[in-house]
Amino acid sequence: MNKITFPLVGNYRTPIIYLFKHILECEIVEPPPITKKTIELGNANSPEFVCTPFKYTLGTYIEALEKGANIVVQFGGGCRYGYYFELQEQILKDLGYEFKYVNFVTKGVTNLKEIYLKLKEINPKLKVDKLIYYSFITFKMLKYMDRCDDYIRQNIGFEEKKELENINKEMLNKFLNVKGYLDLRRTYKKYYKKLKKVKINKPKNCLKIGIIGELYTVMEPFANYYLERELASYNIEIKRFTNAHYLLIEKRKKGLKYLKSAKKYIKYKMGADSHDNIGRCKYLCKKKYDGIIHIKSSFCTPEIGSMAIINKICKEYDIPVIFFSFDANTSEVGIKTRLEAFYDMIEMRKKNEKLLSRH
């Protein structure tokens, strides 16, 4: 019996489970939520200076394999993420697990035919029309999820009662059991209305912060120590760009747009998302955000390169920027202290601005 498992990123377990359930007809071993134990497991078995997504996904795999999974899925990427799977496979085999490893994206190239063949290996009865239909629904689901997420992010710091997150959770649970596209759309519309009805007390001149950085750390709240939740507690509006829908669909076009918009600073793509982040940084500066937070996992080479340039842009536009680097051993207290200081600074700047404009 095939038992499949997958790496965790943010809330995206819902669409993945939905898709696998409908096209693979095999048991799905849902990986347990990421905890301290997951990181410790990953950290103990990883090479010394690999970036943290490697450690997180490895830890997740070990926990899921312990639960009885025998097929492991990975999605490669543009930087060294694309090479993760071979080493992870070797490490897990050295640990004594027996399983099949399926990698859907190799060398940063998404080859649809190859993906289909790989899926067919797991489920020989898979038909193309079924795959296309359910992939379509999954992509729509991602889009709806990300739309709700964006709305929540802008408003969660200002809600009167804590409701937004609960509604979102309820919606995701409903998404898991939708019967077809129309049902999905109906559910989404119902809950989006509900989200909009939640009372929001947002001052016109609130603090606005943009979060940019390496995609895994940005999207997985455990990997960034719930940075967004922390910011919301300071009553800050948050703008974040990276989400699954962006990476899968919009990146191809928008990536070039970002590159063009920042052509004063960069000429070439710099690997993974780093040139996107430079474009976003310029966008945030132009829109006069109060501050920019750049987060990444330690040793993320493309983002380290972009930091030098982001520094320069922010200096030119006079926008405060802070860099966080997250690792398995990062101390949460240290990050909170730095964040608090950053918050105090941008708040003071805002007040001074107001005073100046009055005179």
Add this chain to the structure above:
Amino acid sequence: MAKIKIGIPRSLFYYYYKDIWKYFFDEFNIELIISPPTNKTIMENGIKFSIDEMCVSMKNYIGHVYYLLDKCDYILIPRISNYGNDNQTCTNFLATYDIINNIFDTKILNYNINLENNETEEKGLIKIVTDFGYSKEYAKKAYKNAIKKVKQKNDKLIKDNIKKLDSEKTKILLIGHPYNLYDNLIGKEIIKYIELNDTEIIYSDLFHKDITNTLSKKLSYSLYFKYNKENIGSIPLVEDKIDGIIFISTFPCSPDSLVNELMFRKLKKPYLNLIIDDLNSMTGIETRIESFIDIIKGGVINE
């Protein structure tokens, strides 16, 4: 007409392309100014102008660029993206040009190698000299000649390297990127010390690149970093003839962190892994090299 002075930092790209640059630009009224072998001042300046988390080799490069700033008209910084999808490079090679362009205010000559997009070295170099007013035909001829000369030189180096395999001494395969191995501060001292211990060093980069590139498939079926492929491809080529392997990489090298770890898990030969950071002390490294060589020599006697 005064000679145009092009500065070349003696780091990263230099160790891959020094010959082609030398032979090519020699054909024109162009003077190449190469920064001196890395010294403490260069490294310290590199650290000063770089981001803390950059790898040591990148910091080193920035130091070399800083040295050249007031000594030449242009600095030559290529961007190496890929030699086909199966032969990509570290993301630092993609970003160096833009990083330097933002850190320093200087004139840069740049070309891009991206074979997926049909941008080759030949086109890039020819574009540079035609922009200086030379004719395209002359530049094409110069490039052809340069390639021929580079091939002759490389063939000789490779022959010498292979000859070493018949040596009676203890043979060690040294694996690392050339910009680390041959750098004055990073690799040279280590190489000197290994040689002191009465050993023969075989270099991973001095083999025919296309052979090592294909052979790397034996050890890692999905590897797509060109330079790492060429490094580890030397292992299956000479494995039966050597006594041990020493890996040298800088902290925190992105592709090495994964590739070398995979090698350690697959290798049957004794190996030593040396990671160089910017606060490096030779003493610790010397001790480790010495005991490693003792171990492999001891192994030979017991057999």
